[in-house]
Amino acid sequence: MRIRILGNLVILGATVVLSYGMQVSKPHYADLTAPIPADGAMHDTIRARSFDVRLDKVVFARALKANQFGRQKLLTTSGLWAVVTTSLTATAASTTVADGTWQGPTGLRYHQTERLGYRQDMPPHGVDPGLEKRGLFVFEIPPDQIRGASLLIAARQFGPLDAQARISLDGVPTSADGRPPDVLPEYDLDAPPPQGKS
Amino acid sequence: MSAVSTAPGPIASEDRQAEQKWRRRSLVALAILLPLTLAETSYDSLREWLHGEDLIARDVDFGQSVPFGGSDWKLADLRGGKAGRLPDHAFAVIATFSVKIGDPDLQKQWLGCKLMLTDAAGRRWLPDVIAGVSLPAGVTNCTSAIFSGVKKGDTVTIGDIFIVPEDAVKTIRPAVGLGSERPWYLRFQRPPK
Numbered sequence: 001m002r003i004r005i006l007g008n009l010v011i012l013g014a015t016v017v018l019s020y021g022m023q024v025s026k027p028h029y030a031d032l033t034a035p036i037p038a039d040g041a042m043h044d045t046i047r048a049r050s051f052d053v054r055l056d057k058v059v060f061a062r063a064l065k066a067n068q069f070g071r072q073k074l075l076t077t078s079g080l081w082a083v084v085t086t087s088l089t090a091t092a093a094s095t096t097v098a099d100g101t102w103q104g105p106t107g108l109r110y111h112q113t114e115r116l117g118y119r120q121d122m123p124p125h126g127v128d129p130g131l132e133k134r135g136l137f138v139f140e141i142p143p144d145q146i147r148g149a150s151l152l153i154a155a156r157q158f159g160p161l162d163a164q165a166r167i168s169l170d171g172v173p174t175s176a177d178g179r180p181p182d183v184l185p186e187y188d189l190d191a192p193p194p195q196g197k198s
Numbered sequence: 199m200s201a202v203s204t205a206p207g208p209i210a211s212e213d214r215q216a217e218q219k220w221r222r223r224s225l226v227a228l229a230i231l232l233p234l235t236l237a238e239t240s241y242d243s244l245r246e247w248l249h250g251e252d253l254i255a256r257d258v259d260f261g262q263s264v265p266f267g268g269s270d271w272k273l274a275d276l277r278g279g280k281a282g283r284l285p286d287h288a289f290a291v292i293a294t295f296s297v298k299i300g301d302p303d304l305q306k307q308w309l310g311c312k313l314m315l316t317d318a319a320g321r322r323w324l325p326d327v328i329a330g331v332s333l334p335a336g337v338t339n340c341t342s343a344i345f346s347g348v349k350k351g352d353t354v355t356i357g358d359i360f361i362v363p364e365d366a367v368k369t370i371r372p373a374v375g376l377g378s379e380r381p382w383y384l385r386f387q388r389p390p391k
Contacts, residue, residue, distance in 0.1 A: 092320065092321055092322065093321065093322035093323075093324070094322060094323050094324035094326075126326070128323055128324075128326065128361060128362075128363075129321040129322070129323065129363070129366075130321065130362075130363030130365060130366055131285055131288055131361060131362075131363050132285070133285070
């Protein structure tokens with residue numbers, strides 16, 4: 001009888017140890033169901049399940065000029081504004097592309113700005129199959145988060161197991177200290193498209 | 199336990215046999231109950247998913263009227279062209295349906311109502327807004343129709359505006375999905391040229 005009780009205790013102990021080991025060593029549920037990245041470079045078309053995205057241009061500026069409710073607003077920042085222009089197309093059905101994240105070289109993530117409020121050219125972008133559409137994503141980032149950064153574009157912010165385009169920003173020119181060589185003093189969101197290089 | 203250790207004999211072995219029998223029964227029950235539990239817990243999600251997706255098409259010939267969501271649906275017109283401010287290589291398309299109301303409780307029957315265009319490759323377009331293009335007079339989109347207070351026997355014209363790329367315009371077919379009918383949806387044959 002002694003042996004039986006002892007044996008049961010050993011089994012119980014082993015179960016506890018095994019369960020604890022699994023709990024600490026296995027990835028978190030949120031990581032297991034995290035978005036699935038689709039990698040690519042600037043100017044490539046990346047297929048992300050429900051939409052295709054191509055990164056066309058990144059422009060840096062110290063201030064952002066925007067029209068809000070009929071009033072001209074100048075948004076300043078202690079870092080830099082990054083205005084990213086993309087071309088978006090839906091693959092199979094009309095859908096929306098709503099989520100943009102700037103991921104710095106060390107993994108710091110900067111979600112798209114919400115300071116602009118609702119604008120037609122800001123996410124969520126409504127996209128249709130076969131019709132390419134220009135879509136802007138605007139980020140507020142520290143200048144040391146540019147070299148080696150990547151851009152993450154997904155249909156929505158929490159999309160478990162959905163695709164996420166991960167675009168490497170190696171094509172963005174930076175000078176020796178990692179800062180971009182041309183920074184516009186001011187970017188006007190309501191001016192017609194061609195502003196700044198790269 | 200104590201019976202086993204204090205009174206060895208025929209009673210103890212009988213107890214043991216009974217215990218083994220119940221253990222076996224429990225194991226068998228586990229094999230049946232576990233899959234049943236899984237099925238039960240996923241049933242609601244599966245049903246909800248099926249009721250939210252337009253998965254199975256019911257094809258309708260042009261000129262034919264088909265009961266769907268308590269009313270009779272017929273494709274009235276499908277026209278496309280260049281109008282308003284459009285992207286390059288794109289066409290504006292207006293699809294209209296003539297609907298004879300059977301069950302006037304549209305808030306229940308037409309919930310999540312969706313007009314779509316599909317092409318030969320299976321791509322789908324949802325309604326869009328085009329600056330400078332509006333629906334013809336007397337045509338409403340289906341969401342506004344839900345709250346228009348129609349009566350049984352009324353005939354309403356439901357329509358919407360779409361933007362479709364040039365390469366799809368030749369094969370597009372209009373389709374209708376309603377919350378009360380999903381996963382089935384209606385796909386209409388194009389009017390003859």
